[in-house]
Amino acid sequence: MxxxxxxxxxxxxxxxxxxxxxxxxxxxxxxxxxxxxxxxxxxxxxxxxxxxxxxxxxxxxxxxxxxxxxxxxxxxxxxxxxxxxxxxxxxxxxxxxxxxxxxxxxxxxxxxxxxxxxxDNAFSVHRSVRYLERAMPVQRRELDTLKEVGGRILPRNLWRKVAGMTQEKTLLEERLVTPLARPDLAERFGVVPPRAVMLFGPPGTGKTTFARAVASRLDWPFVELFPSRLADGGGLAGALRSSFEAIADLEHAVVFIDEVEEIAAHRGGTPPSPTQGVTNELIKQVAEFREHDGKLLICATNFVRALDAAFLRHGRFDYVLPIGLPDADARRAIWSRYIPAEAVTRVDVDLLVEESDGLTPADIEYAARRASQDALARSLREDGADSVLGTTDYTRALAGTRATVSPEAIAEFTADIETLARL
The missing domain is CATH 3.40.630.30 (Gcn5-related N-acetyltransferase (GNAT))
Structure with missing residues (x-):
């Protein structure tokens, strides 16, 4: 034997x-x-x-x-x-x-x-244990590339942190997240997963927050390209090309370009504008980017009217989605983030939600922090004598907060939704 x-x-x-x-x-x-x-x-x-x-x-x-x-x-x-x-x-x-x-x-x-x-060899069986696993969003071979392009993995809870904004979240979930996260389901209904999307809206309405939330929801690396930083090494067009070539080596990625109007504005004029060559290169890179599966380009602009028509046309961007001011639920969530827990019972949050209609998230944050700072200063002046943070502090701070978005800008945004949005 x-x-x-x-x-x-x-x-x-x-x-x-x-x-x-x-x-x-x-x-x-x-x-x-x-x-x-x-x-x-x-x-x-x-x-x-x-x-x-x-x-x-x-x-x-x-x-x-x-x-x-x-x-x-x-x-x-x-x-x-x-x-x-x-x-x-x-x-x-x-x-x-x-x-x-x-x-x-x-x-x-x-x-x-x-x-x-x-x-038989002294291993104990743990009956209550269940095995769970998840694939890492970036494989070892991709780490150097991700570092090279300045990408990172975002926390997985960012989507849940975007409170309110139900209409915007529903659009992003249906148009972007589901077709990319569940391609089998998309194929079943004949839906082609998106490759590029434009977010537009007034300044400070959370376009960057939504872009990061989409990357978090997909569990894909987030790569933000800053045109101003790309230009530091020389020609911006060449730097854009190099960045997109490196990103192509990643299996998955959400690529984000904010204030894209800086490099994709209307072309023309005599002589041509200095950025015309950059716009041409960006248009070319968007077309090539669309040929790769497992990646999504999100661009954001405060001035959608300023974008070159060829850049925004069908075939380059699957959707042009409006991101407006926070709704009541979103404003409530923002206020709850900044009102101290011990002061909540003394504050009329419903009133603050109503009074902050028309403000951006950054405006509300400013008002909340100003209220807290003013209440602290009052307490110091009064030597802490029965000084507490209450509704009046917040309404006074709101009265002194200048809205980032003017009524004229809101009217323009509403008109842009009618003429330029692709939902």
Whole structure:
């Protein structure tokens, strides 16, 4: 009878280990760790194999994270009625990893795989544990590229933090997020996932906030391109081209350009404007950007009328979406963010919501901070004698707050929705 020999994994064993992984993987249930992860651990972490007549008949692969060890693959290609082969592999792997000072050695096992090899070797089953996982939004090979273009991963809760603005959020959810996050559903209804969208509206209405929220909702890297910074290294057109070429190497990305009218204004005139070449390059880059799946370009402008007609036409931007002043729910959420918890019961928030109609989020923040500062100054002057922060402080601050958006600008925005919006 052939003798089974247990030893460390060698590079020459890789082909046989891949075949073993395929043989023991249940087609009906995805394995906990992918083949790529198992191979990476074989090469960089810890792997033990069982050999019989030059044939690989078993393997145990592990990796360590701080004081926690994980078995990323365990499989046998031959019967093991007495459990000796399983015990030998697990013991050898444990000895190999014990030098790392592990406090625990753990295993995640698919429901279709028997637990005997583990329970027979002193592993405890935690019945109340459920396995959860999520794919990292940026893979290791993309980190340098993301850093090069100044991108980052945003917190995943930004979408929920955009309170109120129900109409705008519904538009973005239906037009952008769902088709990109669920392409199978989009295909079912014949919806083509968007590639580029323009957000327009008065200054301070939250266009940047919405762009970041979309990236957060998709769990995609957020890359903001600042034309003024791109120009620091020389020609702006060349810098734009280089940035978009680098972004093309990312699997997913939300690319954001704010105040895009600075580099995409109406062309023409004699002589041509200095930015005409930049506008031409940006139009070219938008067309090429649209050829890549898994990416979304969001541009924002305060002056949609100033944009070059060729830049804004159909075929370049899928949607041109208006972002207006905060509605009542949004204003309430903004006020609640700045009113101290101990003062809420003394403040008529409904009144503040009504009185702040027509203000931007930044205007409301200014009024709230001014009210707090004035109340603090009054308390210091009065030596703290029964001085509290109340509704009057906020209404007084509102009275001294100049609205960023004028009635004329609101009228222009309303007209632009009628003539330029594409919903």
């Amino acid at each position: 052939s003798r089974t020999h247990i030893r460390d994994f060698h590079g020459d064993d890789l082909d046989q280990l891949v075949r073993l992984w395929g043989a023991v993987t249940d087609d009906a249930q995805a394995p906990i760790y992918s083949l790529a992860e198992v191979i990476a651990s074989c090469q960089a972490d810890h792997a033990i194999v069982a050999m019989r007549d030059q044939e690989l008949v078993g393997a145990a692969v592990g990796r360590a994270a701080h004081a926690q060890g994980w078995i990323v693959f365990f499989g046998l290609a031959v019967p093991d009625p007495d459990g000796a082969l399983a015990a030998g592999l697990l013991d050898a792997l444990e000895r190999r990893m014990a030098a790392l000072g592990l406090a625990k050695l753990s295993a995640l096992v698919p429901e279709s795989q028997g637990l005997g090899p583990f329970t």
